[in-house]
Amino acid sequence: MYGSPRILAVLQERGWQTSRKRVARLMRTLGLSAQSKRSRKPGTQSDPRARFAANILNRQFESEQPNEKWVTDTKAVETSEGWLYLAAIVDLYSRLVVGWAMAATKDAVLVNLAFRMAVASREPDAGLLHHSYAWKLRKKDRLISQPF
Numbered sequence: 001m002y003g004s005p006r007i008l009a010v011l012q013e014r015g016w017q018t019s020r021k022r023v024a025r026l027m028r029t030l031g032l033s034a035q036s037k038r039s040r041k042p043g044t045q046s047d048p049r050a051r052f053a054a055n056i057l058n059r060q061f062e063s064e065q066p067n068e069k070w071v072t073d074t075k076a077v078e079t080s081e082g083w084l085y086l087a088a089i090v091d092l093y094s095r096l097v098v099g100w101a102m103a104a105t106k107d108a109v110l111v112n113l114a115f116r117m118a119v120a121s122r123e124p125d126a127g128l129l130h131h132s133y134a135w136k137l138r139k140k141d142r143l144i145s146q147p148f
Helices: 004-013 020-030 108-122
Strands: 069-079 082-091 097-103 129-132
Touching (some): 004 020, 069 108, 082 108
16 A cells, blocks of 8 residues: 555544545645655576586685785666666775776676776786676676686
8 A cells, every 4th residue: 555545544543534536636736656666676697507617716705915816796786767787896805896887787798897997906917816706697698716
């Protein structure tokens, strides 16, 4: 129950005598409307035949020097214009975000943009381990844990 029925119920509890149609008409006149229910977070597109890469990081989340290990994760963010995806890359030594990107689609291009930002800002040496959590995306977009 939303909008005029809910307002009507509150008014009747407080002793006001009115009808739902009158409440609805007054709400329209004042430009009031019920808040719509939040949309569901979009799901992932999984490919059950996709293969996962070996987990080289193996839950070793400590690093002894900067630019040795980076991890990437994504998050769906609801905005007033719809859902956006945020990809962030964190250096496990400093725990700082070293690269990030936002896009309307969650795919390898999104993480690639974040990775390019991180490389441009940090200029890592050879031997960097960049680990991306396994998303359930189409096989061609699957990211893997691999040395840089």
